[in-house]
Amino acid sequence: MLLKRTIPVAIAFVVGLWFAIQYYVPTSFSERSLTWASNWAKILLGFAYILGLYSLVHVHWQKIRRGQPGYGYSLLVYVGLVGTLVLGLSGEVQTLVDIATGKAHHFADFQAYSTHDKPIPNFSSGFDWVYNYVFYPASATMFSILAFFIASAAYRTFRARTIEAAFLLIAAIIVMFGRVPIAAAVHRAIPDVADWIMANPNMAVKRAILIGISLGTIATSLRIIFGIERAYLGGD
Amino acid sequence: MDRARATCWRVVAGALALWCGAVAAAQDAAVPSTPTAEPARAAVPVPERVWIEDTPNDDGRKLTVRWLGADGEDADGVEVYVELATKPDGPWLPAAGPLPARGAWFRDLRSEYGPFTPSGTEAGHAVVVEPLSLDPIAPHRLLELAMMPPGDPRRVLGEREVEAILGKGALAKVREIIAAHGVKERAGIAGHVEGRILEEVSYFVLERPWYARLVLRAPGRARRIVAAEAPLAPQQNLFNLRKLNNFVFMVLLSAVVLIMIRRARRNPDLYLRRIPGLDAVDEALGRATEMGKPVLFVHGLNPMDSPSTIAAVNILGEVAKKVARYDSQLLVTCADPIVLAVSQETVKEAYTHAGRPDAYRADDVFLAASEQFAYVAAVDGIMMRKKPAANFYVGYFYAESLLLAETGAASGAIQIAATDSFTQLPFFVTTCDYTLMGEELYAASAYLSRDPLLLGSLKGQDWGKAVIIVVLLLGTILASFDIGWFDALVQTY
């Protein structure tokens, strides 16, 4: 109880209160404490990545071991993980060997670029290949699926069921049309009207939501600082 | 022959330059407390008074040099340079300038002083200078300097021992070299400890007095040098007055929330408006149990320090308790390893709380991927293969929102989203059965748990909102009548 509840709540209280006040204190100690805390956060994140990696590896290993449906995908996770790691490390090792044998400049050497002979990076190492020809297109593909999903979602749901919905529909069509270059060709005012809708009615609503969110954030922070909300410690 | 002549000229020119430099240096070295002038030429006007002030609201790095006068018609074309030194007789380091002598201007002043700009500043001139920013930094230069014998007259203009706080907080004796170098004869201070360059020059003990002087120049007129009245050490300030309004509002709002929590303790029956999305949680879990299919809880991409993620974990705790009671399976996908660790602990505790510790499986709470679209691919894959009966999207989402929710809709799951990411709200509204918008995300854990203390904070939030509405109305009315003082009150710096 002491380790799992009292001490974490005490830490949350002290640190939370200090960093709430720190924002208003400009001394160098205050600034340094922020840097210090951020460094701690980075170190913790480093260790947490080990946990994350363990979770990923373990979950997929279980799937492969049990031969669950779709375990082939889990095998792919391993291939990707190990393959990228090997390619990344081999590039580093190669660079070190080149530097040791005098084939390459050490980039940390100031002279390397002061003599204007810094080579243009070539994107030919294995790791770069994976980045450029696997990660890049795969991510772009996922993102571009949005175009299809937006069209389908708009088609299924954007109906003028009520007067309010009809207003939204008209506004949406103006904004969508105003966001393409052809709109200016039809009428110069259309992009301006679209901008007006975005900057005024749309903004008013967003600000209202934002104020609510900010208040919610403040209340949540206070609940955590004062130990009222303890779900993040794993229940109450 | 030509070559010899050129060399000869060069020597003569060099000697001339040296002589001019020596004259200028002699002039600079003699810093009188009264204005100096060359009688032969019309001199530039001199200020009535020059003095140094501590710049407020800072960490002791800045000083404000102020002066009165020297801004009449005879100051046309006059340029003012501000120079600083750690000794009354120099060496002088250029700190600001050229600045026009005419006209009242307060460079950087408003952003430093905020609403508490000292009275009378309007009549004079002020400039904020940062003594420590004068250090030259370039390590190859510093190394070069460090290699030279300590008293080398060519480069090193002076040195002393000062105490410095190093990056890790240790105190050390530092040999400080004041050097002029580089083609532009820029001068600076270099910190040097046991032959090693200081990583953090900025952590010098700052409370050291600095001398200031103004150099007034105009083409064709004799320049004047005026020293400031007294040296001053920059002070660290304990409170940033520019943020005073922000601080008052924070204290007020926190007080309101805490008072409401206190009141809720005495009177737990608080009215809470219905949130249909949260009422539907039981329906969704019931459906999952009936169908014998899992419940999928999808975290947003933000890390644990984001308030929306903290709110998501709070909701996860409540959902997990209900899932444990319904004896259904809960799958939780995370994109951040710290969120993963916290979620695992939360779900485990929730199962224990519900009396079903045996039903908890650590593998059900997992890191799907830490990259945005890899995460989408992983979660979408789970949706299509396992066909969960209910999907929860809770936290802060980016472009992945529609990709997740549309796939979820296609898989036929009942979907509940809760997010404060307002750009993504339209996508969730169109594809989910229920959407918790903005602050509802933060209210959800209170709503689900019905804990009076949490409900009290909601009431405090409402009071805060009431205050903001009043401020908005008041501001709109006053601004409409062009009354400016209110604007200054809510101004941020």
Add this chain to the structure above:
Amino acid sequence: MRWLLQIDRRYIYIVVAVAIISAHLLRDKVHFPIYASKPVRGVHDAIEKLGRGDVVLASLDFDPASAPELDPMARAVLRHCFSKGLRVIGMTHWPSGIGLAEQIITETVREFDDVVVAYRIFERRKEARAEIERLRSLEGVTLGAEVARWPAATVNAGRARIDGGAKPELTWSLGLREAVATIGTGAPKLAKLGKRRWAVLVQIARKPTLTYGEDYCFLGQRAGAGILIITMGQSLYAAFPVDNAGNSTRAMPMLQDVRSLSDIDYLICLASGNTGETWVAYGSERYHFPMGIGCTAVIAPDLYPFYQAGQITGIIGGIKGAWEYEALIGIPGSATEAVPAQTAAHLLVIVLVLLCNVGYFLAGRGRAVAS
């Protein structure tokens, strides 16, 4: 009419694919009137106002997924900066964006190389093509001997400049720009100079005009977002002791007078997430420098409050924003190529929404709701 409301989503996907692909294939045939919105002008004008040697920090905070929208934007802004002689510091907050950011900066810098090309002018594309084929079949040495007799000119694609001889026949065109920017050693290129004028180019030499560490640098990535920005505000060298390649930032000539964020003259943040807001909150508000944000179209509405409050000078939103920026600097790039496809997609969504509402009303509102 009920079928209109029950179209399988896969048919919609096919229609979207057909519309986008066909619009992309026909991209050269469509020309839109140039129109630059105020927010885009805001970024452009702020950079335009800067003087030679001023420092622009370019925070390229995106990964490959959002590169289609942000890559053209980044290139357009960088071209603008380099052509004005500004110094550019590149960085990213995204670990997955390091390679991309470095690639964009390096490739844009290469556009500013002085490239010495030997050229021959043709009046027919066919002949020029045949010439290229002939040159490709030659050995390196023979190719060199062959082009040694050709006239030569020094072309700088980034600065739109041709130097050489008294009267070079090579005239400026976007085709020439494109060819010179991508030409490599020993690989002849075809460039369209204008109506019925084609040039076959062979690269003889290449000399960079922008120097790493003096005119531009790439700091790479560090974790920390807001905290990183605060650290940069205190000391750039503390935040980035070394750049992406491991060079000491303290020793870098261009960073001698750029010690912290207070020393930069403009910040352009190109972000696919909310890094722009982080820059406003932790950067420009604390350390007082002007900044502009480029973002994906979906994020743009988020940034209007900052724009209206004057906290940022402008917003470049999505492909359309990038297209407007390219139009403003007069160098068409990939955004200009992407705009027709985007226009088609927008128009298609509008048509689909109208169609589903027609179906909704024709089928009878009540019954449609029940369905």
